[in-house]
Amino acid sequence: MIVKDSVVFSANGRLQDVKLIAYGQDVHLIQGEILNTQTWTKDKPYLIYKSVAIDTTATLTIEAGTQLFFHDRSSMIVWGRLLANGSASEPVVFQNDRLEEFYDVIPGQWGTVYIDPISRGNVMDHVIIRNSIAGIQIGHPSNDQIPQLTLSNSQILNVSFAGVYAFGAEIFCYNSVFANAAGPVIALLKGGDYAFYHCTIANKGVLGTSRSDPSILISNQFLSLERNTETGQDEYVMQTGDLSKADFINCIVFGSFRHELQLVNNKTNLFNFQFDHCLLK
Numbered sequence: 695m696i697v698k699d700s701v702v703f704s705a706n707g708r709l710q711d712v713k714l715i716a717y718g719q720d721v722h723l724i725q726g727e728i729l730n731t732q733t734w735t736k737d738k739p740y741l742i743y744k745s746v747a748i749d750t751t752a753t754l755t756i757e758a759g760t761q762l763f764f765h766d767r768s769s770m771i772v773w774g775r776l777l778a779n780g781s782a783s784e785p786v787v788f789q790n791d792r793l794e795e796f797y798d799v800i801p802g803q804w805g806t807v808y809i810d811p812i813s814r815g816n817v818m819d820h821v822i823i824r825n826s827i828a829g830i831q832i833g834h835p836s837n838d839q840i841p842q843l844t845l846s847n848s849q850i851l852n853v854s855f856a857g858v859y860a861f862g863a864e865i866f867c868y869n870s871v872f873a874n875a876a877g878p879v880i881a882l883l884k885g886g887d888y889a890f891y892h893c894t895i896a897n898k899g900v901l902g903t904s905r906s907d908p909s910i911l912i913s914n915q916f917l918s919l920e921r922n923t924e925t926g927q928d929e930y931v932m933q934t935g936d937l938s939k940a941d942f943i944n945c946i947v948f949g950s951f952r953h954e955l956q957l958v959n960n961k962t963n964l965f966n967f968q969f970d971h972c973l974l975k
Contacts, residue, residue, distance in 0.1 A: 695720040747771040759784035763791040769805030780820030788823040801900040802854030811839035821848040833861035835918035835933045862935040878907040883916040885935030897949035913958035936964035
């Protein structure tokens with residue numbers, strides 16, 4: 695997009711005209727909206743301010759090649775259903791809105807893709823998520839409903855907390871890369887049902903902070919900060935759930951820590967996991 699203007703100076707009976715020109719991207723501006731069923735295309739980028747939500751009965755379809763730019767702390771909240779249908783040559787990209795080269799490697803510039811516990815049938819294929827706080831948060835520690843996501847041929851990169859942050863969710867994932875986080879690259883908490891095939895999970899940390907967790911954290915419990923409605927005070931509550939399955943098949947798990955896997959089993963709920971034909975540090 696080209697914007698032209700001019701400044702006219704009048705002095706001593708003479709006019710001088712200074713030409714101005716600026717270049718920018720024309721965008722679809724999404725500002726704190728709740729979306730009904732619709733399709734986003736690659737005709738021009740989408741700039742999200744103050745977050746965006748997909749309504750409970752709605753489906754947002756994002757076509758191949760679509761670029762999404764998120765302003766500081768903005769997120770995508772999925773109550774309904776998200777279908778992000780990228781391709782190998784034209785992925786769907788979720789990213790920060792600062793385009794200077796310096797910001798290419800800065801994590802935590804926007805929020806997350808949050809999939810609510812009531813949301814089912816989500817599909818993300820050939821998607822790139824980068825430079826967020828969390829790549830995908832799916833589920834909530836205090837809600838026992840089971841959200842669902844199929845994630846394939848995708849990349850979640852350079853996040854200031856976790857790549858995948860799941861609470862009792864159902865995820866089927868294949869042929870994807872999860873790399874570089876200040877926390878765990880994949881955190882599967884409070885149980886759930888998970889399958890990862892042909893994935894690379896690698897963590898060497900991110901710029902500006904030290905690592906706090908191994909690449910993969912699997913647990914059938916989570917200590918959640920909840921508001922006590924009787925006292926009005928925040929209290930920590932242990933939330934638990936069955937880990938019916940956490941399969942990692944033909945995957946690479948690597949990073950800068952000596953051990954890149956942490957298992958937390960409360961020995962009360964189910965805790966089923968397996969690593970089959972994996973390179974596991």
